[in-house]
Amino acid sequence: xxxxxxxxxxxxxxxxxxxxxxxxxxxxxxxxxxxxxxxxxxxxxxxxxxxxxxxxxxxxxxxxxxxxxxxxxxxxxxxxxxxxxxxxxxxxxxxxxxxxxxxxxxxxxxxxxxxxxxxxxxxxxxxxxxxxxxxxxxxxxxxxxxxxxxxxxxxxxxxxxxxxxxxxxxxxxxxxxxxxxxxxxxxxxxxxxxxxxxxxxxxxxxxxxxx
Numbered sequence: 001x002x003x004x005x006x007x008x009x010x011x012x013x014x015x016x017x018x019x020x021x022x023x024x025x026x027x028x029x030x031x032x033x034x035x036x037x038x039x040x041x042x043x044x045x046x047x048x049x050x051x052x053x054x055x056x057x058x059x060x061x062x063x064x065x066x067x068x069x070x071x072x073x074x075x076x077x078x079x080x081x082x083x084x085x086x087x088x089x090x091x092x093x094x095x096x097x098x099x100x101x102x103x104x105x106x107x108x109x110x111x112x113x114x115x116x117x118x119x120x121x122x123x124x125x126x127x128x129x130x131x132x133x134x135x136x137x138x139x140x141x142x143x144x145x146x147x148x149x150x151x152x153x154x155x156x157x158x159x160x161x162x163x164x165x166x167x168x169x170x171x172x173x174x175x176x177x178x179x180x181x182x183x184x185x186x187x188x189x190x191x192x193x194x195x196x197x198x199x200x201x202x203x204x205x206x207x208x209x210x211x
Contacts, residue, residue: 047087057102060099060127063099063176068163072091085151086140087138090139095163097125098127100122119196119197125173131160131163147172
């Protein structure tokens with residue numbers, strides 16, 4: 001068979017194959033998005049009833065957050081002749097220092113002339129301290145005697161109290177005061193157009209009650 005006649009017969013076949021491949025590449029992505037009718041689709045039903053229990057007005061200005069990481073070993077003596085129950089926890093926690101601006105009184109705000117505002121702030125507070133359970137984990141539990149859950153819960157409660165102690169010992173209240181100077185003062189100066197002087201309000205000591 002002469003070569004030109006052979007090419008005339010092969011070229012249409014090559015063209016059809018090329019056209020088929022081109023069309024397949026175009027519709028393949030669309031076809032993949034259709035679900036297989038034979039594959040069951042899971043159905044999820046969620047029922048909830050949310051009740052508003054309490055509304056609080058918040059006036060706390062959070063100024064600093066401390067984050068802690070600790071390894072806590074909590075030991076509990078349960079029975080006299082049995083080894084102590086122990087749980088080891090890798091604990092992540094955080095504490096927040098703030099100022100409760102609801103405690104600012106009218107007499108704490110003093111205007112001096114047309115250019116100065118003097119504000120006596122309440123004492124800084126430790127607003128919250130808590131264990132971050134999403135970043136904490138139980139490392140080991142020994143001799144739980146079928147009370148592992150209670151032992152772990154007690155260990156976490158101890159760790160949460162320790163977060164508060166660690167935050168206070170680390171100077172979070174002093175850092176809160178320092179941050180108030182850096183954050184609150186420029187904000188008040190922008191709002192009032194005055195030079196703002198922040199001071200610490202003097203609290204009178206509580207007198208002992210008469211018997």
